[in-house]
Amino acid sequence: MDLQKKLITKGFAHIGREHYHTTAGSGKHTIVVDEPAEMQGTDAGMNPFGLLVSSLGSCTIITLRMYIDRKGWPVDEIQVDLAMYSITGGYLIERNLTIKGNLTEDQLKRLEQIADACPIHKVLTGSVMVETHLQ
Missing domain, CATH: 3.30.300.20 (K homology (KH) domain)
Structure with missing residues (x-):
């Protein structure tokens, strides 16, 4: 499908081996995204x-x-x-x-x-x- 795209923003996310501690961001800003302990995460972020x-x-x-x-x-x-x-x-x-x-x-x-x-x-x-x- 040929879509006309206009960029609004870019983002990224990175995860290593630690369950499920993720660094996410956009531009120069980063936050931690994670899962709660009952989901085997570390509850270090939303x-x-x-x-x-x-x-x-x-x-x-x-x-x-x-x-x-x-x-x-x-x-x-x-x-x-x-x-x-x-x-x-x-x-x-x-x-x-x-x-x-x-x-x-x-x-x-x-x-x-x-x-x-x-x-x-x-x-x-x-x-x-x-x-x-x-x-």
């Missing part, structure tokens, strides 16, 4: 599902903060709590937002719409293709 929901959460509140700052709305703090579930036929991610500030109901409704416009939300709810190439 597991991949935790990393996925944390990506959604951080993208959501960054997107909201950008919008709020552009509008000049009085918001002191934004918190997002996420839970991921296995359901029949797929997965469900619940996202609960707490916004501390003096906002109207209309502003809060708009922020709920903006939360759904964050780029990671769009990736997770859109069409995603993964190509694997072995070197």
Whole structure:
């Protein structure tokens, strides 16, 4: 299939022999991804599902903060709590937002719409293709 591709970002992950301690990153930034002890990991970092929901959460509140700052709305703090579930036929991610500030109901409704416009939300709810190439 001939696709027109526009690079958004690059990432990497590396694992050695230690169960399942992984170094992952993008650009000059790295984190540890691991599995908990009950999965024979060392619990030195988030597991991949935790990393996925944390990506959604951080993208959501960054997107909201950008919008709020552009509008000049009085918001002191934004918190997002996420839970991921296995359901029949797929997965469900619940996202609960707490916004501390003096906002109207209309502003809060708009922020709920903006939360759904964050780029990671769009990736997770859109069409995603993964190509694997072995070197």
